[in-house]
Amino acid sequence: MGRHLFRGGIHPPDEKKRTAHLPTEVAPLPELIFLPVSQHIGAPAKPAVKKGDKVLKGQVVATASGFVSVPIHASTSGVVRSVGPYHHPMGAKQLAIEIEVDGEDLAAEPLAPIEDPLNADPNVIKSRILEAGIVGMGGATFPTHVKLSPPPESPIDSVILNGVECEPFLTADHRLMLERGDDIMCGLKLILNIFGLERGYIGIEMNKPDAIAEMARFATERGWCDIRGLEVRYPQGAEKQLIHAILGRDVPSGALPMAVGTVVQNVATAVAIWEAVTKGKPLIERVATVTGDGVKEPKNILIRTGMTLQHLVDQAGGLTDDCQKVIMGGPMMGMAQHTLEVPATKGTSGVLCLPAAEVRATGHRDCISCGRCVSACPMGLSPTTIFNLIDKDKVAEADEWSALDCIECGSCSYVCPAWIPLVQYIRYAKGRVMARRRELKG
Amino acid sequence: MSRTFFITSSPHVNDGDSIFRIMWSVVGALLPATLWGFYLFGMPAVRVTLFTVAAAVLAEAAANKMRGRADTTLDGSAVLTGLLLALNLPPSAPWWLCVFGGAAAILLGKQVFGGLGHNPFNPALVARVLLLVSFPAFMTDWAVDAGYLADAVSSATVLGEAKTFLMTPALGALPDVDYLDLFIGFRAGCIGEVSPLLLLAGAAYLYWRRIITIDIPLAFIATVFVITTAAWGFAPEKYLNPMAHLMTGGLMIGALFMATDMVTSPLNTKGRWIFGLGCGLLTAVIRLWGGYPEGVSFSILLMNACVPLIDRYTKPRKFGLAAPAKGGG
Numbered sequence: 001m002g003r004h005l006f007r008g009g010i011h012p013p014d015e016k017k018r019t020a021h022l023p024t025e026v027a028p029l030p031e032l033i034f035l036p037v038s039q040h041i042g043a044p045a046k047p048a049v050k051k052g053d054k055v056l057k058g059q060v061v062a063t064a065s066g067f068v069s070v071p072i073h074a075s076t077s078g079v080v081r082s083v084g085p086y087h088h089p090m091g092a093k094q095l096a097i098e099i100e101v102d103g104e105d106l107a108a109e110p111l112a113p114i115e116d117p118l119n120a121d122p123n124v125i126k127s128r129i130l131e132a133g134i135v136g137m138g139g140a141t142f143p144t145h146v147k148l149s150p151p152p153e154s155p156i157d158s159v160i161l162n163g164v165e166c167e168p169f170l171t172a173d174h175r176l177m178l179e180r181g182d183d184i185m186c187g188l189k190l191i192l193n194i195f196g197l198e199r200g201y202i203g204i205e206m207n208k209p210d211a212i213a214e215m216a217r218f219a220t221e222r223g224w225c226d227i228r229g230l231e232v233r234y235p236q237g238a239e240k241q242l243i244h245a246i247l248g249r250d251v252p253s254g255a256l257p258m259a260v261g262t263v264v265q266n267v268a269t270a271v272a273i274w275e276a277v278t279k280g281k282p283l284i285e286r287v288a289t290v291t292g293d294g295v296k297e298p299k300n301i302l303i304r305t306g307m308t309l310q311h312l313v314d315q316a317g318g319l320t321d322d323c324q325k326v327i328m329g330g331p332m333m334g335m336a337q338h339t340l341e342v343p344a345t346k347g348t349s350g351v352l353c354l355p356a357a358e359v360r361a362t363g364h365r366d367c368i369s370c371g372r373c374v375s376a377c378p379m380g381l382s383p384t385t386i387f388n389l390i391d392k393d394k395v396a397e398a399d400e401w402s403a404l405d406c407i408e409c410g411s412c413s414y415v416c417p418a419w420i421p422l423v424q425y426i427r428y429a430k431g432r433v434m435a436r437r438r439e440l441k442g
Numbered sequence: 443m444s445r446t447f448f449i450t451s452s453p454h455v456n457d458g459d460s461i462f463r464i465m466w467s468v469v470g471a472l473l474p475a476t477l478w479g480f481y482l483f484g485m486p487a488v489r490v491t492l493f494t495v496a497a498a499v500l501a502e503a504a505a506n507k508m509r510g511r512a513d514t515t516l517d518g519s520a521v522l523t524g525l526l527l528a529l530n531l532p533p534s535a536p537w538w539l540c541v542f543g544g545a546a547a548i549l550l551g552k553q554v555f556g557g558l559g560h561n562p563f564n565p566a567l568v569a570r571v572l573l574l575v576s577f578p579a580f581m582t583d584w585a586v587d588a589g590y591l592a593d594a595v596s597s598a599t600v601l602g603e604a605k606t607f608l609m610t611p612a613l614g615a616l617p618d619v620d621y622l623d624l625f626i627g628f629r630a631g632c633i634g635e636v637s638p639l640l641l642l643a644g645a646a647y648l649y650w651r652r653i654i655t656i657d658i659p660l661a662f663i664a665t666v667f668v669i670t671t672a673a674w675g676f677a678p679e680k681y682l683n684p685m686a687h688l689m690t691g692g693l694m695i696g697a698l699f700m701a702t703d704m705v706t707s708p709l710n711t712k713g714r715w716i717f718g719l720g721c722g723l724l725t726a727v728i729r730l731w732g733g734y735p736e737g738v739s740f741s742i743l744l745m746n747a748c749v750p751l752i753d754r755y756t757k758p759r760k761f762g763l764a765a766p767a768k769g770g771g
Contacts, residue, residue, distance in 0.1 A: 007761070012455060168455065240761060253762040325448045331455040338449055352454070359448050365461050365514075366559035370704040372652075375711075380760040382709060385753070402760055410453030417459045418559070424451040 004248040006241040008378040009233040010411045012332070014207055015168045018298040019289050024175050026302045027315050029101050033306030034086050035061060035072050036096040039345040040135040041142045042068030047097060053080045056108035058282050061097050070133040070143045074099060075284035075304035077106040087342045089328045089335055096343065099306070111280035118186070122194040125277060132276030133283045133346070138162055138173075138237070138266035139329055141347035144273070147263060148194055154258040159191050159200035160246055163215065163267040164230060164237030166205060167330025170350040172287040173267050175300045177204070177211040180271050185218045187270025188225055190277060191263070200225050201246050202267070207232045234332065235409040239264050241378055253405050268349075283346055290316040294323030294353025303344050310340035312351050324356040332410040365418040373412035373422055379405050383412035383422040390429035395436045403429040461558070464653055464704075465518025471644035471653075472525055472699065478640050479633035483533035484589025487633045490535050491528040497544025498524030505553035519558050523547050526566035529634020529695060530739070531573075534583050543569045563746045564706045567739050574739070584630040599630050600690040604682040605735035616682060624689040635695045638688070645698035654702040657711050658718040662697035663688060665722025666729075673730050681730065693725065696738035706746045713749075713756035720745045 038044035045062035055061055055074040062072040078101040086096035111131060114120050130145040150156060161184065165173040177184060188200050202219070204212050206229045219225040228246050230236050240251045242264060249260040257264055265273075268286060275281040284305050291298040296317030303312060309326060313319055319326075327334040328342065331352055344351075373383040381402055389398040403426055412422040479487050502520035506513050514520070524544045531540065550572070551565025552558060574581045584599055603617040623629065627637025635641075648654040670684040687693070692700075701707060701721050708714050721741045728737025 010457070012457070244761075250762045253760055255762070319445070323445075325450075325454060327452075327454055332453040334452055334454065336447065336449045336451075336454065338447055340445075354454065358455070360456060362450055366557065368461060368464075368559045368704050369707070369709055370464070371709040371714075374709050374758055377758070378761065380758045380763075382753075382758055384709065401757070405760060405762070408452075414453050414456050415459070416456075417461050417464055419456070419460065421451055423453065427451070 004245050005231060006233075006236075006244050006378055007380060008376050008411065009235060009241075010376050010414050011232070012168050012234055012414065014232070016171050016174070016207070018169070019171045019291050019300050020174055020208075022175075022298075022300050024179060024287050024300045024302050025315070027304070027307060027312065029076055029103055029105060029304070030307055030311040031101055032081070032308070033075055033078075033099050033101060033304065034096045034308065034343040035075065035099065035306040036086070036088050036094050036343060036345060037062045037072055038088070038094050039072060039141060039305065039347065040070050041140065042066065042070075042146075044095065045069060045072045047083050047095065049080050049083070049097060051080055051082055054078075055080060055099060056106050058110060058284065059108040064130065068143055068146050070130060070135055070145070071282075072097070073133055073282040073284050074108075075306050076101050077104050078102045087339060089337065089342050089345060089348070091335070111276070111282070113280050114277045117277045118189055118193065120193070120277070125190055125194060125273075128276050129273055132272070132281065134269060134272045134276060135283070135346050136266055137268035137272065137286060137346060137349070139333065139347050139349055141345070144265065144269055147265070148191065150258040150263070155261060156195040156258060156263050157197065157261040158247055158263070159188065159195065159197060160242060160262060160264045161188050161200065161202040161267050161270055162237055162239075162242055162264055163202050163204040163208075163211065164242060165208070166234045166237035167332055167334075167349070168234075169291050169352050170289045170330045171291075171300055172289045172349050174208050174211055176268055176271060176287050177208070178214055181214045181218045182222075183271045183274045184215070184267045185222050185225060187272070187274035189222070190273055191265060191270065192224060195263070198224065201228055202226075203228045203230050203236075203242050203246050205230050205232045205236055234411065235378055235407070238378065238407050238409055240407070253402070286346065286348070288312065288344065288348050289350040290353075291350060292353040293355045293358065294320050294325070296320060303348070305346055306343050308340060309337060309342050309344065309351055312344060313340060313353065319353055320355060322355040322357070323353045324359045325354040327352040327354070332414070333408065360419070362421070364420045367418055367420060370417060372415040372417070376411040376415045378409060378411060379407055381405055383426060384420075386429050387420060387422050387425040390425055390432065395429070395432045398429045399433045399436065403433050406430060461519070462517050465522050467651055467653055468648060468699070469518055469522050469525060471648045472529065472634065474640040474644055475634045475637055475695070476525065476529060478627055478637045479529065479533070480589070482590050482627070482636060483586055483633060486586075486588055487533040489537065490531050490533060490540050490633060491525065493537050493540035494528035494531065494544040495521055495524035497541040498527070498548050501545040501548035502553070505549060505557075509553070509557070511557065514558060517558075520548055523552065523565045526700065527569050530566065530570045530632045530692060532581065532583055533589075533633050534585055535580055539573060539577060539580055543573050546572055559705055561705055562749070563743055564700055564703050567700055567743050571739050571743060586630060599735070600624070600682070600686055601729065601735040604686075608680065616679075619683070619686050621685055621689065624686065629690065631690070632692065635692045638694045641694045641698055648702075654698070655711065655714060657714040658701050658707060658721070659697045661715050661718025662701055662722045662725070663693065665719050666693060666726045669723065669726035670730065687726075687729065691729070691736045692738040696725075696742055697721070700738075701742050701745070706749060708749055708752045708756065710756060710758050712758075713752040716752055716756065717745050717749065720748065
């Protein structure tokens, strides 16, 4: 058990029984794939192909543009049909490369596997991670090579792999731990080597005893990792809460995990790193859970980037007639989508389809000051106060009440009996606070 | 094919609770004590309750209409306000007093501030105190001519007798009390305040439903207990036994159901402890040394006024403010 419990949090029903026991199935190739050039936080990649070009699986179709950016690779072979604006999971249309799939799935010349990977030079590993376009696969999609390159004044003494998967419904990481345990373990070792460390941690919520047992088996076998079973409480998998639970360290307000000498990576990211290093394989596929009562046969699927939600949903038997909401990601932090033409990206951990009965209409009452959001906030904030302040345009005071510390986990909205979309108000407040800070600076 | 989907910001799930469920749950939690009041005091108590609740609900409907607001008439909050007021009225209250009180609770206690969520003071208590200072005779007439208690007990309350004795010892004596009777609720008083047992049962249900927290009631009752114990310890011939203080008057219904009102109590635990402590302190001071025999209503209202200040100075401790622990793990 992780020894340190974080304050606040909620206990939503985990809804994972639908898919936790289902082995990952491989999705067949669709006719079209759409690769957004922005599948990560940071500068969008620059398209390197044009209409009519033939591309092979694994070929770079867009190059990194800057340090906080990664390349995008074709996830199968085919012909580029267009390069232009297309639906994006974040809402507005963004530049994407449309590929007409030829069905041959011909691979480009892979990057050369790195020999004796467990003893390789850290810099070689890091540049391979960049070349392979690897980003944080838990959903934040921050470029991994950046996260693994902290400035020298922030020495890293702890590495944690995140196998918590605290979002209800999702079981992609759970399946990965059951099916690819040793790859996760080896990926962790590569990260440890980058920092010259001997041992790391893997944090897993106690609602996945089989995954804990499986990972513990590899941990004993390999001997470079401690498995920590963690209390089942949302958002246990949030970076700061996870570090608190395992190490008892609190990342200071406004700082990154490296401020307490810690790097956190998702278990799926570790697998991607291992594959990039040993097989030269770029990040073009991942496990995603297609689930909810809005699809007929919920499943865990190995998907390629660029597949549309329609294609993924089809693999799960299609939508039910009463499906009313389609969410990319989990129910707590995922984004509702307006069309199934949206493509999956490197950060797509799941597609959640909710039937009408489980969708709550909007429209909220006034706050009744019940204080439940305050008790639920894992960051020790007072969500309703920030909401009230920003509702009255009091940006400076919203800043004083630490709007920027919000991690947008959604616990406050989840418990609000007045149905106030508190997180959304706080997101808005964060935007206003940051704009004001920039203004004040000059 | 094209389908339309519903779009909202995250999160997309919720715990299923609502203002409607909370308000009606509190009404439900008050039912045992209400029915006990009906049993003890008979039809007059039923009449008081019906008039007060009806007036509150009608006032809510009228206010919504006047303000052009969404209809909140049956969300349970108006019923709850009316019920809480009724339970704090003597069973002999005349119908017009009930109607005036019920309407005043909603209109002056709540709607003038902008409706549910915006009222700084507990609406039922605003009305109760308004009635108490406007019509003191009606509000302290404990005569009962129906129900179980019809001829069973004297029409004076324990706190009333104790206060009379305290102010003018020549006119009376400290009342003799049977604690078991007091705990179960065999006494004169307001309709809903007489049975600590049933009030505690209702509060336990609300605690289990996470609608009230333990901090306010505990701080409130413990503070009253400590101060009245001290007074009694120094001068037992002069002051009432602390157990009697706990089980009489409006302390139980006040601490469990009125001080815990979400809208008018602090947002977080630390604030709620301070709030409860303040309520207890003021109640004890009024009961022991003030002009009124009972002080629960006044203390809660006074503390209601302090809530914005308390909330301001009890900001929750933000994650990551403490110095990072070195070499943990």
